Amino acid sequence: MIALEARPEPSRALAWLSPVIALAITVVVAAALFVALGRDPVQGLRMFLFEPLNGARGASEVALKSTPLILCALGLALCFRSNVWNIGAEGQFLLGAITGGGLALYFTANQIAIDRWAFFPLAILAGAAGGMLWAGIVALLRDRFNASEILVSLMLVYVANLLLSYLVFGPWKDPKGFNFPQTMSFASGTNLPRMVTGLRMHWGLVFALLTAAVMAVFMFRTFRGYQLQVGGLAPAAARYAGFSSRRALWTALLVSGGLAGVAGAFEAVGPAGQLTPHLSTGYGFTAIIVAFVGRLHPVGCVLGSVLLSMFLIGGELSQSRIGLPSALTGVFQGVLLFSLLACDTLITYRIRWSGRTAARGAAS
Amino acid sequence: MSDRLALAGVTKRYPAVVANDGVSLRVAPGEIHAVLGENGAGKSTLMKIIYGAVRPDAGEIRFDGAPVAVRNPQEARRLGISMVFQHFSLFETVTVAENVWLGLDRSLSLAQVSARIRAKAGEYGLELDPERPVHTLSVGERQRVEIVRALLTDPRLLILDEPTSVLTPQAVERLFVTLRQLAATGCAILYISHKLDEIRALCSACTVMRAGKVTGVVDPRQESNASLSRLMIGAEPPPLQHRPSRAGAVALAVRGLSLPKLSPFGVDLAEVSLELRAGEVLGIAGVSGNGQQELLAALSGEDPRAPAAAIELLGEQAGRASPRRRRDLGLHFVPEERLGRGAVPTLSLAANLLLTRREALRAGGWIARAPLAAQAGSIIGRFRVKAGGPHSPARSLSGGNLQKFIMGREIDANPKVLIVAQPTWGVDVGAAAQIRAALLSLRDAGCAVLVVSEELDELFELSDRMMVIAKGRLSPSIARADASVERIGEWMSGLWPGAVDPAPAGVAEPAA
Numbered sequence: 001m002i003a004l005e006a007r008p009e010p011s012r013a014l015a016w017l018s019p020v021i022a023l024a025i026t027v028v029v030a031a032a033l034f035v036a037l038g039r040d041p042v043q044g045l046r047m048f049l050f051e052p053l054n055g056a057r058g059a060s061e062v063a064l065k066s067t068p069l070i071l072c073a074l075g076l077a078l079c080f081r082s083n084v085w086n087i088g089a090e091g092q093f094l095l096g097a098i099t100g101g102g103l104a105l106y107f108t109a110n111q112i113a114i115d116r117w118a119f120f121p122l123a124i125l126a127g128a129a130g131g132m133l134w135a136g137i138v139a140l141l142r143d144r145f146n147a148s149e150i151l152v153s154l155m156l157v158y159v160a161n162l163l164l165s166y167l168v169f170g171p172w173k174d175p176k177g178f179n180f181p182q183t184m185s186f187a188s189g190t191n192l193p194r195m196v197t198g199l200r201m202h203w204g205l206v207f208a209l210l211t212a213a214v215m216a217v218f219m220f221r222t223f224r225g226y227q228l229q230v231g232g233l234a235p236a237a238a239r240y241a242g243f244s245s246r247r248a249l250w251t252a253l254l255v256s257g258g259l260a261g262v263a264g265a266f267e268a269v270g271p272a273g274q275l276t277p278h279l280s281t282g283y284g285f286t287a288i289i290v291a292f293v294g295r296l297h298p299v300g301c302v303l304g305s306v307l308l309s310m311f312l313i314g315g316e317l318s319q320s321r322i323g324l325p326s327a328l329t330g331v332f333q334g335v336l337l338f339s340l341l342a343c344d345t346l347i348t349y350r351i352r353w354s355g356r357t358a359a360r361g362a363a364s
Numbered sequence: 365m366s367d368r369l370a371l372a373g374v375t376k377r378y379p380a381v382v383a384n385d386g387v388s389l390r391v392a393p394g395e396i397h398a399v400l401g402e403n404g405a406g407k408s409t410l411m412k413i414i415y416g417a418v419r420p421d422a423g424e425i426r427f428d429g430a431p432v433a434v435r436n437p438q439e440a441r442r443l444g445i446s447m448v449f450q451h452f453s454l455f456e457t458v459t460v461a462e463n464v465w466l467g468l469d470r471s472l473s474l475a476q477v478s479a480r481i482r483a484k485a486g487e488y489g490l491e492l493d494p495e496r497p498v499h500t501l502s503v504g505e506r507q508r509v510e511i512v513r514a515l516l517t518d519p520r521l522l523i524l525d526e527p528t529s530v531l532t533p534q535a536v537e538r539l540f541v542t543l544r545q546l547a548a549t550g551c552a553i554l555y556i557s558h559k560l561d562e563i564r565a566l567c568s569a570c571t572v573m574r575a576g577k578v579t580g581v582v583d584p585r586q587e588s589n590a591s592l593s594r595l596m597i598g599a600e601p602p603p604l605q606h607r608p609s610r611a612g613a614v615a616l617a618v619r620g621l622s623l624p625k626l627s628p629f630g631v632d633l634a635e636v637s638l639e640l641r642a643g644e645v646l647g648i649a650g651v652s653g654n655g656q657q658e659l660l661a662a663l664s665g666e667d668p669r670a671p672a673a674a675i676e677l678l679g680e681q682a683g684r685a686s687p688r689r690r691r692d693l694g695l696h697f698v699p700e701e702r703l704g705r706g707a708v709p710t711l712s713l714a715a716n717l718l719l720t721r722r723e724a725l726r727a728g729g730w731i732a733r734a735p736l737a738a739q740a741g742s743i744i745g746r747f748r749v750k751a752g753g754p755h756s757p758a759r760s761l762s763g764g765n766l767q768k769f770i771m772g773r774e775i776d777a778n779p780k781v782l783i784v785a786q787p788t789w790g791v792d793v794g795a796a797a798q799i800r801a802a803l804l805s806l807r808d809a810g811c812a813v814l815v816v817s818e819e820l821d822e823l824f825e826l827s828d829r830m831m832v833i834a835k836g837r838l839s840p841s842i843a844r845a846d847a848s849v850e851r852i853g854e855w856m857s858g859l860w861p862g863a864v865d866p867a868p869a870g871v872a873e874p875a876a
Contacts, residue, residue: 223729226718236705239666240697241719242687 004349014347019293019300021346022339023307029335039322047321048314048332058313060199064271065309066302068093068263070208072287073294073301074215075256081219081296082252083232086138088153090284091160092131092260093267098164099130100265101275104190105172105183116193120203123192123265131261132254134160139253143246149253157284165277172275183275192270204266209302211259216298228252260284281312289337308333366429368393368552369414369521374423376409383409384420385576391521391569396543396553398563398584400596401573402792404762407556410573411523414554415447416440428520444520448510448527454498456629461494464513484515488542499629503651504535511542522546523554528562532651533820533853540566558596558793559821560589572596597793607808609828612642614676615781615812616663616695621674621683623662631655631836633662638831638838640781645803645813646841647827649820649852655836656816660785663814664697665690678780691720694780698770700789702763706770709759713751713769714740716758720773747772748798764791771799775806782806783814788822800826820849834858 027045034044052062072089079086103126107114134156141147165181174184192202219225231238231248238245263283272279290308294300315329371389375382383406391397401407412418414425416434425432427443434440440447454463461478468477478494485492490508498506507527514522524543528536543566547553557563563570563584570584572595580595617640623633633655640646650656661667662683663675670683677685677693687697699705707716714737717724724736740754749769751761758766767788774782787803788796803826807813816833817823823830830847832839832855839860842851854860 221731221733223718223725223731226715226731230708230711230719233710234704234708236701237708237719240664240687240699240705242665242689242691244686 003352004345005352007348007350010348011346011350014343015295018343018347019295019304019340021343022293022336025339025343026332026336029339030332033328033331037324039324043322044318044324047318048311051317052310052313056196056199060196060201061313062306062309063201063205065312066305067202067205067208067270068267068283069287069290069305069308070212070302071259071263071266072256072284073290073305074208074212074298075259076287076291077294077296077298077301078215078219078228079252079256080291081232082228082248083235084249084252085150086135086153086253086256087150087288088134088138088155088157088284089256089260089287090280090282091153091157092134092257093264093280093284094157094160094164095130095134096127096261096264097130097268097275097279098160098167098264099133099261100127101183101186101268101272101279102126102167102172104186104269105275107190108184108187111187114189116189116191119190119269120193123190123269124207124262127262127265128258129261131257131259131264133257134261135253135257136250138257139250142249149249161277164275164279168275168277174274181277185274186269190269191273192266200271202266202270204270207262207266212298212302219298224251260287286312286333289333293336293340311336367391367426368395368428369554370426370429371410371414372424372426374410374413374420374425376406376413376418376420382576384413384423387423387573387576387578389571389578391552391554393520393550393552394547395569396547396555396567398567398570399554399556399573400558400560400563400570400592402558402597404575404764404792405573405596406576407573408525411447411525411554411556414440414521415445415523441517444518445523446514446517446519446521447523448507448514448525450525450527452506452510454506454509456499457497459495459497460492460501460509463498463509464494464516467513468516480516481512485512488512488515488545490542503653504531507531507539511539515546519551521552521554523556525556526558527555528557528559532856533849534857536562560592563592564589574598593793609644609807611644611828612810614639615642615678616640616814617676618663619674619676621662621670623658623667623669625658626667631658633658633836636836636838638841640812640814642780642812643807643810644828645807645815645826647823647830647844648814648816648833648838649823649830649856650816650818650833651856652818654834656785656833658836659833659838660697660699660783660816663783664695664699691777696720696774696777696779696782698767698774698782698784698787700785702766702770703759707758707766710757712740712755712757713744713749713761714754716769717743717773721777743769743772743776746776747802763789764795767791768795768799771802775802779806779811781812781814783816785816786819787815787817788819796822820852824849832856832860837863839863 030048031041031045034041052058072093076086076089100123103122137156138149138153141152142149168183169181172183174182177184192204195201195203219229227243228248228251230241231243231245235245267279268275286308290301290304293307294304311329311332315326318324318328319326367390369391371387374384374387376384387410399407399410409418413420414434416436416439425434432443461474461481464481465474465477481492481494490512492508492512498509527539531539543553555567564587567584570582571578572580572582572592574596584592618636618638621633621636625632631654636659662670665685665687668684668686672681672683675683677690677695680693682690682693703709717736717740724732724739726732737754744751744754747768749772750765761769784803787799791799803813815823815826824844827844829841829843830852831841832852834856835858837858839855
């Protein structure tokens with residue numbers, strides 16, 4: 001018999017170990033799944049845990065996918081810590097892609113020459129503006145009409161998706177694109193500067209890592225960050241102290257929307273180089289898992305992003321190499337999140353094997 | 365005659381503490397037996413063991429002479445053990461009868477339950493209408509529901525946990541009549557309390573506990589408060605030095621404040637007026653749930669809906685000011701909920717300092733960590749808070765120590781006006797004495813102190829003047845010298861001279 005027993009104090013060690021245990025469970029489940037599908041589990045696991053980081057090209061691809069995940073997850077971590085449940089980073093990401101990509105399209109269509117390094121900050125600003133606009137709608141509706149930010153942010157994802165489709169099927173469609181729903185390829189001056197020639201990894205990664213550092217300082221060393229967290233941890237204490245919950249709402253949403261928007265702009269003017277209806281592979285949603293696996297801590301978000309990028313790439317590899325559907329990625333993401341939520345129970349509870357202890361007690 | 369209940373060597377260990385250490389307890393049928401001890405002495409754990417909610421690590425429990433293992437509350441009820449908890453477990457939106465029905469077996473119809481409630485209440489002379497929704501009942505009436513619910517099971521042992529903490533003095537008298545009547549039928553009663561006067565008035569035996577151990581079994585009628593308190597805490601608390609006050613200028617004035625309630629179960633404030641002067645302690649008495657929460661929220665700024673002119677703080681109209689603005693003006697507030705309102709449970713003591721103190725903030729909102737920890741350390745030292753250090757999370761402290769820290773945080777700010785709700789709730793006697801002394805010395809230093817408490821003893825000890833809040837209205841103020849427990853108790857029902865509700869004949873006095 002297994003019984004759960006409340007711990008006198010939540011375990012700090014388990015708060016950090018929980019993601020590791022969850023990963024171990026995910027690996028076991030994955031191995032079992034490969035066996036059930038008639039594949040060699042060792043080879044299957046290699047696709048997810050080893051191959052993605054194998055060689056410079058692999059590492060570059062992981063870095064490329066980590067960049068938007070880090071940016072989105074950092075903003076979400078701030079939101080979740082502030083008790084603001086923004087689950088629409090995907091929509092804010094798409095808006096950033098539209099504004100960032102739109103700006104690149106403007107330069108391209110009007111044949112305005114620009115240097116990659118000059119365009120880099122412009123892309124960041126444009127993307128942030130788009131994401132903040134989208135998140136600002138959520139904040140406004142919550143602030144004014146007390147509308148649930150969970151529902152509004154999620155539903156705005158679909159609006160953003162339709163807006164992107166409208167643009168690439170309509171006004172922004174490449175006139176020489178054989179009627180495909182896509183914009184023209186952006187001019188090379190508007191592409192993100194790459195870190196290593198020949199690899200797709202770009203300087204957006206450095207921007208994301210710097211943002212993580214800034215976020216850590218903001219969360220743990222500034223009064224503004226402190227106020228946000230008090231609002232999330234104990235709303236009554238925030239009211240007692242006189243911290244404004246409205247300000248917390250707006251700050252958390254605008255920061256997270258802005259960061260997701262930058263991620264979207266990076267994706268549009270980085271690896272994609274044009275806008276298509278299928279620009280995002282769900283980075284905004286995956287980032288929710290990243291934020292929780294990373295314990296809502298900026299450093300954890302970076303590590304979690306690397307892990308989840310490996311999952312994304314592993315899924316693609318297992319499709320091309322061993323003929324399994326890339327939907328495996330989604331399965332493993334789900335298993336990871338569920339295991340994590342289950343393992344988090346162990347932070348405040350411990351398992352008692354009541355049957356065994358009784359047997360042992362009788363034996364001794 | 366054999367004992368109704370006999371415990372021998374009952375021990376319960378928790379990871380950090382031994383809650384019960386070889387406790388023995390014997391209760392005879394028809395006896396009202398007090399269990400006396402400070403908070404944390406192990407009374408609650410012992411009662412939970414008897415009621416089957418907690419299992420002991422060692423020891424024997426005999427009920428009517430036969431050894432029993434009470435594994436859960438259902439088994440306890442089958443044995444005839446009933447318990448009335450300090451915090452009621454009633455559903456507010458349904459009627460009295462429906463609440464009682466929930467706990468009974470399903471064979472009865474609602475009408476039968478109502479009839480049985482009427483019969484049982486009549487038997488004990490208790491007024492109780494089974495058809496009334498619980499949210500319309502006063503706290504005393506709710507307790508009556510809990511007691512009738514317990515009586516309906518025809519208990520052989522009734523456990524009452526701090527039953528009088530929510531009652532007016534008059535309601536306490538009525539409760540005692542009921543309990544004596546019940547004991548006369550042969551039911552054994554375990555009466556848990558830390559109020560010495562009540563125990564001496566009601567109980568015929570008393571088991572005193574300290575730090576998990578029994579320190580004495582006495583007949584409380586033969587003891588004095590001093591001798592009981594020596595058994596309970598090992599020493600007598602130092603008597604409070606209460607010098608007459610030298611009241612100065614008005615620091616906080618409330619004029620005709622009326623506020624509609626925010627929640628359906630709240631209380632409307634109606635025409636509340638008070639004046640609080642520098643250098644005095646004004647105590648506000650009242651049964652809980654009569655508008656204390658609403659008044660405190662309006663004074664602290666957590667509820668900024670008051671008209672600006674209704675609250676004047678040190679000469680400034682402050683009805684709409686934020687808690688932060690009021691703090692800048694010199695008003696500090698200690699709320700009754702410590703965890704979650706007065707302090708963030710998971711954050712360290714140092715971080716909790718930032719809720720109301722900004723000394724460790726640098727330009728641009730930068731938190732200077734070392735000065736912050738030093739500041740927390742100095743408060744921990746000055747107010748003798750038992751804590752691991754400035755970095756211990758708030759929830760790791762006992763209730764009394766966290767209260768000392770929060771009081772210390774606000775007193776250390778040298779407030780001009782200090783508002784305190786339930787200053788010593790759940791705090792042990794030693795810490796309570798320390799907190800009261802700190803409040804008085806703050807008063808002597810010229811601070812205006814407003815204390816809202818449900819403990820009359822405490823208010824009589826601390827206050828220079830007293831007021832009573834009832835049904836969202838505030839009584840006139842009365843000097844402590846002119847106040848008596850009877851008079852304040854009457855006022856707690858809303859019956860003060862000039863009250864809006866028509867007072868029954870004989871109580872009304874001509875307004876002076």
